[in-house]
Amino acid sequence: MLLAIDCGNTNTVFSIWDGEQFLCTLRTSTHHARTADAYFTWYSTLVKHYGIEVDIDEVIISSTVPRVVYNLRVFTDRFFGCRPIVVGKPDCLLPNEPRVDLGTQVGPDRLVNTAGAFDRHGGDLIVVDFGTATTFDVVAKEGAYIGGVIAPGVNLSLEALHMAAAALPHVDISNPQKVIGTNTVGCMQSGIFWGYVGLVREICTRVKAERDRDMRVIATGGLAPLFQQSAELFDVMEDDLTMHGLTVIHQFNKDNG
Ligand SMILES: Nc1ncnc2c1ncn2[C@@H]1O[C@H](COP(=O)(O)OP(=O)(O)OP(=O)(O)O)[C@@H](O)[C@H]1O
Ligand SMILES: CC(C)(CO)[C@@H](O)C(=O)NCCC(=O)O
Numbered sequence: 001m002l003l004a005i006d007c008g009n010t011n012t013v014f015s016i017w018d019g020e021q022f023l024c025t026l027r028t029s030t031h032h033a034r035t036a037d038a039y040f041t042w043y044s045t046l047v048k049h050y051g052i053e054v055d056i057d058e059v060i061i062s063s064t065v066p067r068v069v070y071n072l073r074v075f076t077d078r079f080f081g082c083r084p085i086v087v088g089k090p091d092c093l094l095p096n097e098p099r100v101d102l103g104t105q106v107g108p109d110r111l112v113n114t115a116g117a118f119d120r121h122g123g124d125l126i127v128v129d130f131g132t133a134t135t136f137d138v139v140a141k142e143g144a145y146i147g148g149v150i151a152p153g154v155n156l157s158l159e160a161l162h163m164a165a166a167a168l169p170h171v172d173i174s175n176p177q178k179v180i181g182t183n184t185v186g187c188m189q190s191g192i193f194w195g196y197v198g199l200v201r202e203i204c205t206r207v208k209a210e211r212d213r214d215m216r217v218i219a220t221g222g223l224a225p226l227f228q229q230s231a232e233l234f235d236v237m238e239d240d241l242t243m244h245g246l247t248v249i250h251q252f253n254k255d256n257g
Protein backbone atom coordinates (compact mmCIF):
# COMPACT_ATOMS: atom_id res chain seq x y z
CA MET A 1 0.00 0.00 0.00
CA LEU A 2 1.07 3.53 -0.75
CA LEU A 3 1.24 6.39 1.73
CA ALA A 4 1.25 9.77 -0.07
CA ILE A 5 2.27 12.75 2.09
CA ASP A 6 1.54 16.35 1.07
CA CYS A 7 3.20 18.69 3.50
CA GLY A 8 2.21 22.35 3.06
CA ASN A 9 3.25 25.39 5.08
CA THR A 10 0.00 25.17 7.09
CA ASN A 11 -1.28 21.60 6.86
CA THR A 12 0.14 18.12 6.34
CA VAL A 13 -2.10 15.55 4.65
CA PHE A 14 -1.52 11.79 4.51
CA SER A 15 -3.50 9.68 2.07
CA ILE A 16 -3.45 5.91 1.84
CA TRP A 17 -3.93 3.93 -1.35
CA ASP A 18 -4.37 0.22 -2.03
CA GLY A 19 -3.24 0.16 -5.65
CA GLU A 20 -5.63 2.49 -7.47
CA GLN A 21 -8.12 2.37 -4.63
CA PHE A 22 -8.21 5.34 -2.26
CA LEU A 23 -8.61 4.32 1.38
CA CYS A 24 -8.45 7.42 3.58
CA THR A 25 -7.06 10.90 4.26
CA LEU A 26 -5.55 12.10 7.53
CA ARG A 27 -4.84 15.80 8.19
CA THR A 28 -2.70 17.56 10.78
CA SER A 29 -1.00 20.94 11.08
CA THR A 30 2.58 21.22 9.84
CA HIS A 31 5.24 21.43 12.57
CA HIS A 32 8.89 21.09 11.71
CA ALA A 33 9.64 19.87 15.23
CA ARG A 34 7.21 16.89 15.07
CA THR A 35 9.25 13.72 15.55
CA ALA A 36 8.97 10.40 13.73
CA ASP A 37 7.42 8.87 16.87
CA ALA A 38 4.86 11.67 17.11
CA TYR A 39 3.84 11.11 13.47
CA PHE A 40 3.37 7.43 14.19
CA THR A 41 1.28 8.00 17.33
CA TRP A 42 -1.06 10.34 15.41
CA TYR A 43 -1.17 8.13 12.32
CA SER A 44 -1.81 4.84 14.12
CA THR A 45 -4.53 6.34 16.36
CA LEU A 46 -6.51 7.55 13.35
CA VAL A 47 -6.02 4.41 11.29
CA LYS A 48 -7.28 2.38 14.25
CA HIS A 49 -10.22 4.74 14.68
CA TYR A 50 -11.24 4.25 11.06
CA GLY A 51 -10.78 0.47 11.41
CA ILE A 52 -8.69 0.18 8.25
CA GLU A 53 -6.25 -2.66 7.67
CA VAL A 54 -3.11 -0.92 6.45
CA ASP A 55 0.20 -2.35 5.37
CA ILE A 56 2.33 0.47 3.97
CA ASP A 57 5.30 -0.55 1.86
CA GLU A 58 5.71 2.52 -0.38
CA VAL A 59 5.85 6.22 0.53
CA ILE A 60 6.00 9.40 -1.55
CA ILE A 61 6.50 12.84 0.03
CA SER A 62 6.01 16.37 -1.30
CA SER A 63 7.03 19.04 1.17
CA THR A 64 7.09 22.81 0.81
CA VAL A 65 8.85 22.89 4.20
CA PRO A 66 12.34 21.42 3.78
CA ARG A 67 12.89 20.91 7.53
CA VAL A 68 10.08 18.38 7.97
CA VAL A 69 11.51 15.95 5.44
CA TYR A 70 14.15 14.59 7.82
CA ASN A 71 11.60 13.46 10.43
CA LEU A 72 9.27 12.08 7.76
CA ARG A 73 12.18 10.03 6.37
CA VAL A 74 12.92 8.63 9.83
CA PHE A 75 9.18 7.88 10.30
CA THR A 76 9.04 6.02 7.00
CA ASP A 77 12.20 4.04 7.65
CA ARG A 78 11.40 3.17 11.28
CA PHE A 79 7.75 2.18 10.94
CA PHE A 80 7.40 0.94 7.37
CA GLY A 81 10.96 -0.16 6.64
CA CYS A 82 11.10 1.66 3.31
CA ARG A 83 12.78 4.61 1.63
CA PRO A 84 10.42 7.36 0.49
CA ILE A 85 10.48 9.09 -2.90
CA VAL A 86 10.79 12.82 -2.21
CA VAL A 87 9.47 15.13 -4.96
CA GLY A 88 12.07 17.68 -6.00
CA LYS A 89 15.05 15.49 -5.02
CA PRO A 90 17.31 14.33 -7.85
CA ASP A 91 16.27 10.67 -7.49
CA CYS A 92 12.58 11.47 -8.03
CA LEU A 93 11.72 11.40 -11.74
CA LEU A 94 8.99 13.66 -13.10
CA PRO A 95 6.77 12.84 -16.10
CA ASN A 96 7.83 16.24 -17.54
CA GLU A 97 10.81 18.34 -16.46
CA PRO A 98 9.94 21.93 -15.49
CA ARG A 99 11.14 24.62 -17.89
CA VAL A 100 12.25 27.47 -15.60
CA ASP A 101 15.29 29.72 -15.01
CA LEU A 102 18.48 27.86 -14.13
CA GLY A 103 18.82 27.30 -10.37
CA THR A 104 15.09 27.84 -9.65
CA GLN A 105 13.61 25.43 -7.12
CA VAL A 106 9.96 25.06 -8.08
CA GLY A 107 7.74 24.27 -5.09
CA PRO A 108 7.18 20.49 -5.05
CA ASP A 109 3.44 21.03 -4.53
CA ARG A 110 3.35 22.89 -7.86
CA LEU A 111 5.19 20.08 -9.65
CA VAL A 112 2.74 17.61 -8.14
CA ASN A 113 -0.31 19.69 -9.13
CA THR A 114 1.10 19.95 -12.65
CA ALA A 115 1.52 16.18 -12.95
CA GLY A 116 -1.95 15.49 -11.49
CA ALA A 117 -3.73 18.02 -13.70
CA PHE A 118 -1.93 16.95 -16.89
CA ASP A 119 -2.76 13.31 -16.22
CA ARG A 120 -6.48 14.12 -15.95
CA HIS A 121 -6.90 16.95 -18.43
CA GLY A 122 -3.97 17.00 -20.85
CA GLY A 123 -1.96 20.18 -21.48
CA ASP A 124 -2.49 23.94 -21.84
CA LEU A 125 -3.77 24.39 -18.30
CA ILE A 126 -3.65 26.93 -15.50
CA VAL A 127 -3.77 25.19 -12.10
CA VAL A 128 -4.89 27.45 -9.25
CA ASP A 129 -4.20 26.18 -5.72
CA PHE A 130 -5.68 28.05 -2.73
CA GLY A 131 -3.26 27.07 0.03
CA THR A 132 -1.10 29.15 2.38
CA ALA A 133 -0.15 30.98 -0.81
CA THR A 134 -2.38 31.06 -3.88
CA THR A 135 -0.36 29.64 -6.74
CA PHE A 136 -0.99 29.55 -10.47
CA ASP A 137 0.92 26.85 -12.34
CA VAL A 138 1.10 27.13 -16.09
CA VAL A 139 1.16 23.71 -17.77
CA ALA A 140 2.37 23.54 -21.39
CA LYS A 141 0.76 21.45 -24.11
CA GLU A 142 3.14 18.53 -23.50
CA GLY A 143 2.71 18.66 -19.71
CA ALA A 144 5.72 20.63 -18.45
CA TYR A 145 5.47 23.24 -15.73
CA ILE A 146 6.66 26.40 -17.48
CA GLY A 147 6.19 29.01 -14.73
CA GLY A 148 3.36 30.75 -12.98
CA VAL A 149 2.30 33.20 -10.32
CA ILE A 150 2.55 33.26 -6.51
CA ALA A 151 0.07 35.49 -4.63
CA PRO A 152 -0.56 35.75 -0.88
CA GLY A 153 -3.10 33.19 0.34
CA VAL A 154 -6.65 34.20 1.21
CA ASN A 155 -6.35 33.47 4.93
CA LEU A 156 -2.87 35.01 5.01
CA SER A 157 -4.24 38.24 3.53
CA LEU A 158 -7.03 38.43 6.10
CA GLU A 159 -4.54 37.74 8.88
CA ALA A 160 -2.18 40.41 7.57
CA LEU A 161 -4.93 43.07 7.88
CA HIS A 162 -5.61 42.00 11.46
CA MET A 163 -1.92 41.91 12.39
CA ALA A 164 -1.04 45.30 10.94
CA ALA A 165 -4.07 47.42 11.88
CA ALA A 166 -4.99 47.81 15.56
CA ALA A 167 -8.72 48.29 14.89
CA LEU A 168 -9.17 45.37 12.49
CA PRO A 169 -10.36 42.10 14.06
CA HIS A 170 -9.57 38.52 13.11
CA VAL A 171 -12.10 37.63 10.42
CA ASP A 172 -12.95 34.41 8.56
CA ILE A 173 -13.38 34.43 4.81
CA SER A 174 -16.91 34.48 3.38
CA ASN A 175 -18.49 35.29 0.01
CA PRO A 176 -20.43 38.53 0.52
CA GLN A 177 -23.16 39.13 -2.05
CA LYS A 178 -22.64 42.89 -1.94
CA VAL A 179 -19.36 44.71 -2.46
CA ILE A 180 -20.11 47.69 -0.17
CA GLY A 181 -19.55 46.61 3.42
CA THR A 182 -21.62 48.43 6.08
CA ASN A 183 -19.50 47.26 9.03
CA THR A 184 -15.80 46.57 9.59
CA VAL A 185 -16.03 42.82 9.14
CA GLY A 186 -18.14 43.21 5.99
CA CYS A 187 -15.66 45.70 4.55
CA MET A 188 -12.73 43.35 5.18
CA GLN A 189 -14.53 40.32 3.78
CA SER A 190 -15.49 42.27 0.68
CA GLY A 191 -11.94 43.52 0.15
CA ILE A 192 -10.44 40.06 0.32
CA PHE A 193 -13.21 38.17 -1.45
CA TRP A 194 -13.91 40.51 -4.38
CA GLY A 195 -10.24 41.49 -4.55
CA TYR A 196 -9.43 37.82 -4.98
CA VAL A 197 -12.09 37.31 -7.65
CA GLY A 198 -10.43 40.13 -9.58
CA LEU A 199 -6.95 38.77 -8.96
CA VAL A 200 -7.82 35.29 -10.23
CA ARG A 201 -9.65 36.63 -13.27
CA GLU A 202 -6.94 39.10 -14.26
CA ILE A 203 -4.10 36.64 -13.86
CA CYS A 204 -5.86 33.93 -15.89
CA THR A 205 -6.75 36.42 -18.64
CA ARG A 206 -3.17 37.65 -18.82
CA VAL A 207 -1.66 34.15 -18.79
CA LYS A 208 -3.89 33.13 -21.72
CA ALA A 209 -2.99 36.34 -23.61
CA GLU A 210 0.73 35.83 -22.96
CA ARG A 211 0.47 32.22 -24.16
CA ASP A 212 -1.76 33.35 -27.03
CA ARG A 213 -4.16 30.44 -26.64
CA ASP A 214 -7.18 29.27 -24.72
CA MET A 215 -6.33 27.32 -21.58
CA ARG A 216 -8.50 25.44 -19.11
CA VAL A 217 -8.40 26.62 -15.50
CA ILE A 218 -8.30 23.84 -12.89
CA ALA A 219 -8.79 24.87 -9.25
CA THR A 220 -7.89 23.01 -6.09
CA GLY A 221 -7.60 23.76 -2.37
CA GLY A 222 -10.23 24.21 0.34
CA LEU A 223 -11.42 27.65 -0.76
CA ALA A 224 -11.98 26.95 -4.46
CA PRO A 225 -15.73 26.17 -4.05
CA LEU A 226 -16.31 29.43 -2.18
CA PHE A 227 -15.05 31.43 -5.15
CA GLN A 228 -16.78 29.32 -7.76
CA GLN A 229 -20.15 29.92 -6.03
CA SER A 230 -20.08 33.66 -6.70
CA ALA A 231 -18.10 34.00 -9.91
CA GLU A 232 -17.38 31.49 -12.66
CA LEU A 233 -13.62 31.51 -12.42
CA PHE A 234 -12.71 27.89 -13.11
CA ASP A 235 -13.50 25.23 -15.67
CA VAL A 236 -12.97 22.38 -13.20
CA MET A 237 -12.59 22.06 -9.41
CA GLU A 238 -10.82 19.07 -7.88
CA ASP A 239 -10.15 18.88 -4.17
CA ASP A 240 -7.96 15.78 -4.55
CA LEU A 241 -5.66 17.13 -7.29
CA THR A 242 -2.46 17.19 -5.21
CA MET A 243 -3.02 13.66 -3.93
CA HIS A 244 -3.74 12.45 -7.44
CA GLY A 245 -0.52 14.09 -8.62
CA LEU A 246 1.45 12.25 -5.95
CA THR A 247 0.07 8.90 -7.12
CA VAL A 248 0.91 9.81 -10.75
CA ILE A 249 4.54 10.67 -9.87
CA HIS A 250 4.82 7.56 -7.71
CA GLN A 251 3.62 5.33 -10.54
CA PHE A 252 5.93 7.10 -13.01
CA ASN A 253 8.93 6.34 -10.78
CA LYS A 254 7.87 2.69 -10.42
CA ASP A 255 7.56 2.34 -14.19
CA ASN A 256 10.77 4.20 -15.04
CA GLY A 257 12.98 3.90 -11.92
N1 LIG B 1 -15.33 28.15 3.94
C1 LIG B 1 -14.13 28.16 4.51
N2 LIG B 1 -13.75 29.17 5.29
C2 LIG B 1 -12.53 29.21 5.85
N3 LIG B 1 -11.59 28.28 5.66
C3 LIG B 1 -11.90 27.24 4.88
C4 LIG B 1 -13.17 27.10 4.26
N4 LIG B 1 -13.16 25.98 3.52
C5 LIG B 1 -11.95 25.42 3.69
N5 LIG B 1 -11.19 26.18 4.50
C6 LIG B 1 -9.81 25.96 4.93
O1 LIG B 1 -9.07 25.78 3.79
C7 LIG B 1 -7.97 24.98 4.13
C8 LIG B 1 -7.75 24.01 3.01
O2 LIG B 1 -6.49 24.22 2.79
P1 LIG B 1 -5.58 23.50 1.77
O3 LIG B 1 -5.30 22.13 2.22
O4 LIG B 1 -6.11 23.73 0.42
O5 LIG B 1 -4.35 24.43 2.00
P2 LIG B 1 -3.68 24.81 3.40
O6 LIG B 1 -3.67 23.60 4.23
O7 LIG B 1 -4.36 26.02 3.98
O8 LIG B 1 -2.31 25.29 2.88
P3 LIG B 1 -0.98 24.44 2.65
O9 LIG B 1 -1.33 23.35 1.68
O10 LIG B 1 -0.08 25.47 2.08
O11 LIG B 1 -0.63 23.94 3.99
C9 LIG B 1 -8.25 24.26 5.43
O12 LIG B 1 -7.33 24.65 6.41
C10 LIG B 1 -9.66 24.72 5.79
O13 LIG B 1 -9.75 25.05 7.14
C1 LIG C 1 4.61 28.95 -3.16
C2 LIG C 1 4.48 27.82 -2.17
C3 LIG C 1 4.72 28.33 -0.75
C4 LIG C 1 3.02 27.32 -2.28
O1 LIG C 1 2.79 26.24 -1.43
C5 LIG C 1 5.45 26.66 -2.52
O2 LIG C 1 5.13 26.15 -3.78
C6 LIG C 1 6.89 27.09 -2.50
O3 LIG C 1 7.47 27.22 -1.45
N1 LIG C 1 7.47 27.30 -3.72
C7 LIG C 1 8.87 27.65 -3.92
C8 LIG C 1 9.06 28.71 -4.94
C9 LIG C 1 8.44 28.42 -6.30
O4 LIG C 1 7.58 27.57 -6.45
O5 LIG C 1 8.86 29.08 -7.28
Ligand SMILES: [K+]
Nearest residue numbers: 008131221242
Ligand atom coordinates in the same frame (compact mmCIF):
# COMPACT_ATOMS: atom_id res chain seq x y z
K1 LIG D 1 -2.19 22.51 -0.60
